[in-house]
Amino acid sequence: MTALADGWVVAKRNLIKIKRVPDLLIFSTIQPIMFVLLFAYVFGGAIAVPGLNYREFLMAGIFTQTVAFGSAITGMGLAEDMTKGIIDRFRSLPMSRGAVLVGRTTSDLINNVLVVAIMAVCGVIVGWRTHTDVLDVVGGFLLLFLFGYAMSWISATIGLSVRSVEVAQSAGFIWMFPLTFLSNAFVPTDTLPKVLQYVADWNPISAVVAALRDLWGNSPEGTAAGSGWPMEHPVAYSLITIAVILAVFVPLSIRAYRRAASR
Template structure:
């Protein structure tokens, strides 16, 4: 069997193992879906009445793409915490004793977590439909919107994989991730229009990749208003391209770094 075929086969086995673990620990699914539902309901009904959205669009349609982006980015932190937990429990040592590809553990972990994000998005979409969110574009464009969200989350999963390999305790991974990801998802166009930001924060938010992910989803779902004021920043004028550039850069940097860190960890 070729090296690539062996890696793909081993990755499929690890992916299946991680998905079976989710089935046996349903708390993972419950908490992964309750949090976005809570955010949707809180922002839609508690804060929505005081947030003005430019143009003829409901706050629910403005909000949901932002909630999608926030949830999949936070969901990617599961990768780092899970890898740190496997290291802590000695599972990585058991994988090392098997004749398997070194990168398969990371590939299988990130793919399985992408599956969790798909479930979270499906639950959020149903919740969004219940509170007034609608898609106004074609099926192909809508699928493209969901794919952009999942691709970006998949890239962030590899970044978090490196964090999990370096930190090694799930609690520290969660705390470190929260410190970085929380401001990234809030200093963006996630919940409020960028026009409300102070100038310095607005500039940061315009080039924040989370903002481009949200803007990409809004455009592909048809949750924008033609003629409404928009940012002049290139990143938000071409959000899909800017997001894809970030995905390529993150994967190009963190996939080899994560695999190298894993090999170094496994050799100890």
């Protein structure tokens, strides 16, 4: 309980930073909105999705990409705190050592909620609609945020393992781009070469995107929905993936924090 209470204090400190520097929220929102407009109005007319308006197909992918890319903020924030000596100040206080990681990931989760809320409004404006009941819609957003939270722990491990903010930024994005684009986020996987199609169908990003489309009633027809066990059970596969990420990277982040704080 001490770690959670202290973690909330650290989270509030990070959220106050967003309040005082609103550019952080503004620019983290502009990029996903640009992706929505670009794919909806520039590429959307050239991409056919069986039985579905492309804009409804697109939004689950954009939401998932946004929280995945947004997780990089965790690593950069921790790397910045390390270089500025703030972590040393925290160590001198009577607070739980886990509070820094809990607070950082919690504040970035709240930031994701704000960004996704703005994006949802943008999506409705361009034509995105859900076709299921309220519980399924809410369940989709909860799954999305849980995935974003798990990805933040990967980013935390990266941010605590490097020695500068610039490296944390590069290392946080360099693996995210192929993971996101080699998926069903923007195009059906049945349009890919056979080998890439298999990889994309087992990609955790694809599972989360497919789960959101199922929960929101935005799934395409036939083979465009993907194949294999992950695409047939996207919610279950997504939850398994999230559990594995947390089980692996929470301990790794804690160990990386202890090692970095002792440097």
